[in-house]
Amino acid sequence: MTVFGEMAACVRAMADERLRVAVIGAGAAGLCAARHILAKQDLFAPPAVFESAEQIGGTWVYREGPSVTEDEFPVSSSMYRDLRTNLPKEIMAFPDHAFSSSLPSFIHHQDVLRYLQSYAERFGILEYVKFHCLVESVKPVLSTIEHERVTWDITVRHARNSPERVTERFHAVMVCSGHYSDPYIPPIPGMEEFEGCLLHSHSYRSPEPFSGQTVVLLGAGPSGIDIALELSAVAERVILSHGKSPLSCQLPGNLFQAPVVLRLSRHSVTFEDGSEHRVDAFIFCTGYNYRFPFLGGDVGLRADKDLLYPLYKHLVHARFPTLFFIGVCKTIVPFPFFDRQARFALAVLAGSCPLPPTTRMEAEVEAEYRCFLGSGGRPKHFHRMDSLQWSYSRDLATAGGFPQLLPVIQKIYEMVKASRVQDIIGYKKINVFILGPEECRLEKGTGQR
Ligand code: FAD
Numbered sequence: 001m002t003v004f005g006e007m008a009a010c011v012r013a014m015a016d017e018r019l020r021v022a023v024i025g026a027g028a029a030g031l032c033a034a035r036h037i038l039a040k041q042d043l044f045a046p047p048a049v050f051e052s053a054e055q056i057g058g059t060w061v062y063r064e065g066p067s068v069t070e071d072e073f074p075v076s077s078s079m080y081r082d083l084r085t086n087l088p089k090e091i092m093a094f095p096d097h098a099f100s101s102s103l104p105s106f107i108h109h110q111d112v113l114r115y116l117q118s119y120a121e122r123f124g125i126l127e128y129v130k131f132h133c134l135v136e137s138v139k140p141v142l143s144t145i146e147h148e149r150v151t152w153d154i155t156v157r158h159a160r161n162s163p164e165r166v167t168e169r170f171h172a173v174m175v176c177s178g179h180y181s182d183p184y185i186p187p188i189p190g191m192e193e194f195e196g197c198l199l200h201s202h203s204y205r206s207p208e209p210f211s212g213q214t215v216v217l218l219g220a221g222p223s224g225i226d227i228a229l230e231l232s233a234v235a236e237r238v239i240l241s242h243g244k245s246p247l248s249c250q251l252p253g254n255l256f257q258a259p260v261v262l263r264l265s266r267h268s269v270t271f272e273d274g275s276e277h278r279v280d281a282f283i284f285c286t287g288y289n290y291r292f293p294f295l296g297g298d299v300g301l302r303a304d305k306d307l308l309y310p311l312y313k314h315l316v317h318a319r320f321p322t323l324f325f326i327g328v329c330k331t332i333v334p335f336p337f338f339d340r341q342a343r344f345a346l347a348v349l350a351g352s353c354p355l356p357p358t359t360r361m362e363a364e365v366e367a368e369y370r371c372f373l374g375s376g377g378r379p380k381h382f383h384r385m386d387s388l389q390w391s392y393s394r395d396l397a398t399a400g401g402f403p404q405l406l407p408v409i410q411k412i413y414e415m416v417k418a419s420r421v422q423d424i425i426g427y428k429k430i431n432v433f434i435l436g437p438e439e440c441r442l443e444k445g446t447g448q449r
Contacts, residue, residue: 018045019349022154022170024138024294026051026129027058028116028335029327030176032094033342035123043350048168049125050156052134056120058178060113064205078180078223078288081206082230083109086222087333088416088432090440091409094335097122104449106428132159135294138173140320142298150320172322172349174342175292179328182291184305185284186218190264197281201227204283207234213280216269218261220244224285225424228255239279241271249424290328299323306380310365313396314383315341316348318361331386333413336405340396347400387414407438415442 021037023030026049037047055061062079085092088105092112097119103111120126137155155167183200191198197209201223211234217224220242228240232252240247241258251257259272270276289305300319302309308328310318317323324345327338347353355361372382385392390410397404412432419427419442431449433441 018043019171020045020169021047021172021174021349022152022168023047023049023174023176024135024154025049025058025176025178026053026056026120026131027176027178028060029178029338029342030058030174031056031116031120031125032335032338033174033176033326033345034125034128035094035119036339036342036346038123038125038128040346040350044346046128048154048170049129050133050135050154051129051131052159054131056126056129057113057116059180060109060116062109062113078202079109080201080204080227080230083226084428085109085112086226086420086428088412088430089115090432090434091333091412091416092335094119094339095403095405096339102449104445105430105432130156130158133157134159135177136165137296138175138294138299138323139296140298140323141169150322152323172345173324174345175323175325176327176338177292179290180288182289183284184287184289186286188218188261188264193266194264194282195266196279198284199281200284200286202288207231210235210281212236214278215239215281215283216241216258216261216277216279217283217285218242219285219287220247220257221285221287227283227285229425239269239277241269247424249422252425304379307382309369310362312355312361312365313344313392315345316355316361318365319358321348321355321358321361328383329389330384332389333409336409337385337389337393340393340400340405343402344396344400347402353400408434408436408440411438412440412442415440 021044023033030049034047034049037044053061059077059079061077062081063077084106089099089103089107090105093099099115133156135154136157139153141151141153152170152173153167154170154173155165157165183202185200204227207230210231213235214237215231215235216239217228218241220240224240224242228238229252232238232255236254238255239258240255241261243260246257262270262272264282268276268278269282290303290308292303295301295303301317308325311325311328312318314329315324326341327334329337344353348355369382393405416427419430429445431443431445433443435441
């Protein structure tokens with residue numbers, strides 16, 4: 001019997017000692033983890049979901065105002081006022097909870113927040129969320145390591161109630177704290193001299209303050225492109241600076257592409273091709289750092305800007321396999337992906353999905369990482385899945401013994417990806433219709449249903 005099988009059996013025997021799982025964060029990943037813990041009450045005690053904010057939703061909570069909450073915790077959401085999703089709701093949904101059929105496929109962020117609220121209500125999650133609770137430390141309890149049954153002490157600061165810290169012990173932890181909160185700003189020569197508006201997309205909220213201006217955006221990821229398109233409606237000129245192949249689809253007439261930035265000076269930007277432009281504002285769309293300030297050195301994880309190591313299956317800490325990270329991967333269908341990972345983690349804890357020994361898991365992660373680098377991959381893309389997510393998700397479902405995602409999800413994802421490349425301005429007007437487990441239809445329309 002595995003360590004977890006043994007632990008689960010032992011726990012079952014002690015009627016009131018079900019596994020206690022802590023969930024850090026009540027965004028989409030944390031809600032999903034809580035939902036599946038609650039579905040297995042024979043094995044798991046109701047979860048303790050720690051959330052530093054005053055409400056659920058994480059990324060999908062739009063805040064216009066200051067960069068700290070009323071508890072003075074940093075604001076985690078990078079949401080901007082007019083954001084519409086870049087995936088259709090048909091593939092954004094968790095497998096067990098659909099979006100309202102009256103909504104168009106590409107929806108406003110408020111609709112996603114409403115959706116998450118309805119998910120939390122439907123599965124009775126809210127009463128287990130401890131709001132205004134910032135997790136400050138997650139520590140393995142070392143005295144039990146020798147028995148391979150590491151438990152975890154979680155220390156929380158309850159900002160609202162008192163400045164005191166409270167520590168609770170858990171059998172397992174699911175880290176669901178997100179990774180779009182800590183802006184990555186690359187050093188650019190002359191940055192400190194620049195007298196225009198300098199910000200990161202994390203703090204961008206709406207286009208109006210940039211009316212009539214010349215704005216440079218550095219980075220052509222989803223946010224860089226989306227914000228550039230928004231700005232082009234009001235700005236004089238928008239320059240999207242990036243090191244990728246140029247976007248070949250039609251762009252608004254005042255949106256230009258440029259190579260990466262060489263330096264900034266008081267009022268201008270010089271690009272790598274030597275061209276120099278006078279600009280009013282400069283927006284870093286350069287992504288985010290992975291950041292887990294609550295993990296100390298004793299946890300033995302390397303958390304770099306864009307790498308968390310060694311995570312077996314991008315999910316389980318190989319050395320302490322009762323510590324799980326839901327949602328570290330990028331370029332995925334996030335909610336269905338979280339669902340897979342949470343269910344796999346619980347199957348591991350329940351003993352129905354045994355993991356290899358630690359040394360084997362570590363060797364596998366090492367081999368995967370070396371192979372990735374050897375084939376030309378850059379460290380910052382190690383957790384990026386894109387089309388690899390389908391076989392990954394299938395593997396988790398097979399190992400964890402839960403139903404596979406419908407093949408139509410993959411089909412829609414790949415079709416929308418192709419539409420986006422062809423028509424970056426208009427692809428959000430498409431409506432998606434699911435006709436069967438493997439069949440769908442995409443219809444170009446007005447963006448309304
Ligand atoms: P988050 O939503 O970030 O939630 C993490 C939660 O953890 C937060 O509530 C935070 O307060 C809490 N927390 C963090 N640290 C602590 C701590 N120490 N103690 C207690 N609580 C803590 N996905 C899509 O599917 N479609 C889209 O169109 C899409 N657009 C996006 C646009 C933007 C601008 C961004 C930034 C992301 C977008 N995403 C989109 C991805 C999106 O982030 C995921 O869909 C998903 O919402 C992430 O959920 P999460 O739970 O992992 O993280």
